[in-house]
Amino acid sequence: MLGFLSARQAGLDDPLHLQRAESTRRVLGLELNKDRDVERIHSNGVNSLDIEPIEGRYMLSGGSDGVIVLYDLENSSRQPCYTCKAVCSVDRYHPDVHKYSVETVQWYPHDTGMFTSSSFDKTLKVWDTNTLQAADIFNFEETVYSHHMSPVATQHCLVAVGTRAPKVTDKKFWQFPGHHVMIISWQLQVLTVE
Numbered sequence: 001m002l003g004f005l006s007a008r009q010a011g012l013d014d015p016l017h018l019q020r021a022e023s024t025r026r027v028l029g030l031e032l033n034k035d036r037d038v039e040r041i042h043s044n045g046v047n048s049l050d051i052e053p054i055e056g057r058y059m060l061s062g063g064s065d066g067v068i069v070l071y072d073l074e075n076s077s078r079q080p081c082y083t084c085k086a087v088c089s090v091d092r093y094h095p096d097v098h099k100y101s102v103e104t105v106q107w108y109p110h111d112t113g114m115f116t117s118s119s120f121d122k123t124l125k126v127w128d129t130n131t132l133q134a135a136d137i138f139n140f141e142e143t144v145y146s147h148h149m150s151p152v153a154t155q156h157c158l159v160a161v162g163t164r165a166p167k168v169t170d171k172k173f174w175q176f177p178g179h180h181v182m183i184i185s186w187q188l189q190v191l192t193v194e
Helices: 001-010 015-028
Strands: 036-038 045-053 058-063 068-072 082-090 102-107 115-118 123-128 133-139 147-150 161-162 167-168 172-175 185-189 190-193
Touching: 015 082, 058 102, 102 147, 115 147, 123 185
Parallel strands: 036 082, 045 102
Antiparallel strands: 045 058, 058 068, 068 082, 102 115, 115 123, 123 133, 147 161, 161 167, 167 172, 185 190
């Protein structure tokens, strides 16, 4: 690390070189928490996780089995090692369950009373967290690979939806012809298509 800093300070190295080296070092140093576990509900793999941004207490998971699970991350047992319990789930018997794999789950950025999910069943669903019922369902003509809500929007609820023909929706649709999108995210109020 000191070699990178010295080379950067002397102007011999590109700033991106140091940034990439440090990012790589940090990623390789990541470890799972040995004291915290999560109750296993999904019968298959988990495709998406999202921790609510208000308190950081609740986590959504969306699985390849079509199930959505809401977990409480708080350590109510006060034990050093504990398992985060599932509070509720949209299981296979729920009337609004996704038919196929849930690709993305996301909390509404300003209120934990709402979250969204998208699935290979060509739908984006807006959920009422308190009743665990779908408040609105958007049907698309193509497979939905992912979606993302703008984290800065307070006057509207724009949702970018990644399909073969990506759309931005606020009960209206805008299309980006000629793009095949697998991942979508908002950056500084600008939509980035990867």
